[in-house]
Amino acid sequence: MSQLASLWNTTNRVPVVGRRIFSIAFSQKAPYFATIRPTVTELRPNYAEVRIPDRRRVHNHIGTVHAIALCNGLEMAMxxxxxxxxxSDKRWIPKGMEVAYTAKASSDIRCIAETDQTQWDEANGDLAVRVKGVRDDGTVVVEGVIRLWVTPKK
Incomplete structure (x- = not known):
């Protein structure tokens, strides 16, 4: 089990407070994640969900959640x-992101990342992580792929 999975399991013994503690701790790994004040709401192999609150600090000029804040949430979920x-015998690094903005992000946004286990088992190079951002009413506001480079550990 990874250190992150262990931390998730430990902090989630206290569901609401634990998620916040986990999210703050995980945001320290890449401090720019903290700019969107994310909360990891679900985490398991092949699935992660991060909630970005709709607040002025992440708004664009039309008062919706900014595209880069959305990408930040998608990257954290990924x-x-x-x-x-x-x-445990492989390592990864992000290689690129391709997203399409499909609707206004006018509420809190659930940033979701998904894969299939066979992708990881067979990975030797490119691996595509499916990502999407969903408004409170279920509307997808951003969707795409984050490409990873997965190689054996040396």
Whole structure:
């Protein structure tokens, strides 16, 4: 079990407070994550969900959640998923992101990252993580792929 999975399991013994503690701790791994004040709401192999609150600090000029804040949330979800999913004999690094903005992000946003276990088991190079951001009413506001480079550990 990865260190991140252990931390998730430990902090989630106290569900609401534990998620906040976990999210703050995980945000320290890449401090720019803290700019969106994320909360990791679900984390398991092949699935991660991060909530970005709709607040002025992450708004764009039209008063919706900014595209880069959305990408930040998607990247955090992807990173959490990768850490708890990758086999112990492999390593990963992000390679690129392709996203489409499909609707206004006018509420809190659930940033979701998903993979299939066979992707990780067979990974030797490119691995595509499916990502999307969803408004409170269920509307997808951003969707795409974050590409990882997965290689054996030396």
């Amino acid at each position: 990173g959490a998923l990768a850490e708890v999913t990758i086999p």
